[in-house]
Amino acid sequence: MGLFGKLFKRERSLADLSKWLEVPQADLSAWRSGMPGWASGYDYTTFGIPKRSGGVRTIEAPTPKLKALQRTILHRLLNGLPVHPAAAGFVPGRSIVDNARPHVGQAVVVNIDLADFFPSVTRQRVEAFFRAIGWSAEASAVLANICTRDGHLPQGAPTSPALSNLANRKLDTRLDKLARKFGGHYTRYADDLTFSFPAYAAGTRKVLAHIRTIIEAEGYRIQMKKKVRVQRAHQRQTATGLVVNATVNAPRALRRKLRAMRHHAQTGRLPSSERARLQGWEAFLQMVMKQR
DSSP states (O other): TTTSSOSSSSOOOHHHHHHHTOHHHHHHHHTTSSSOGGGGGGGGEEEEEEETTTSSEEOOOOOOOOHHHHHIIIIIIIIIIIOTTTBBBTTTOOOOHHHHGGTTTSEEEEEEEEEHHHHHHHHHHHHHHHHHHTBOOOHHOOOOHHHHHHBBBBBBBTTTTHHOOOOHHHHHHHHHHHHHHHHHHEEEETEEEEEEOOOHHHHHHHHHHHHHHHHHHHTEEEOTTOEEEEETEEEEEEEEEOSSOOOOOOOOHHHHHHHHHHHHHHTTOOOOHHHHHHHHHHHHHHHHHOOO
């Protein structure tokens, strides 16, 4: 984790953490060996929501008391820390358009999805991040225990999106360096990785093998249900769902659907239940057109 410079002139202790968070040190000490538990008001509620691609996504929602503590950590310790330039998801001021823009007009665009992204960001990785920026071993262990559950980042905790970027700076650095070595570009939007290169050659296959090696070395797996998608210039090339062949644009199917919905709205045939959806898609399209 040497990719981060120390934030402090000296190592910061648990006592320092208590002052930063305005939480009694005795309360923080209870986290040294793990989560205090439901009796203390610190726990999670687990439920599932359906994925668009099928299956169920497990959400681990912290109780109000735990969420409040995690939000304090987010606002006082994490917000403002530098993430890798290739990371676009969960970063204020960056969007899927920023994620897609570097890949416009390339000969080949490659999409890779990581399997079980949040569950694969381990507690050890989170603790190593806190150690790297200057917290003591004790303080880092406490912070890691507050921000993780059962050894991983819980999808539903307010600290998880920021930590998924901060704790993966090494992954982003390695993949970005590899892409640049071959004259290409790399971006990541959460678990969605995009690479692009100015030419498709025999060496491209070697690059894909190197990408897989780095991903697995960093503790992740490729989502094989979606497979690795290699898109050449004569095909529709996408990055995080946006078309990038000539410029960043919304998919043609979405634009056609919007035209039909607008027409139905103008002729009074759009169901009231669809009006909010139309407004949402219109706002999305305006955002794409404005930022591209």
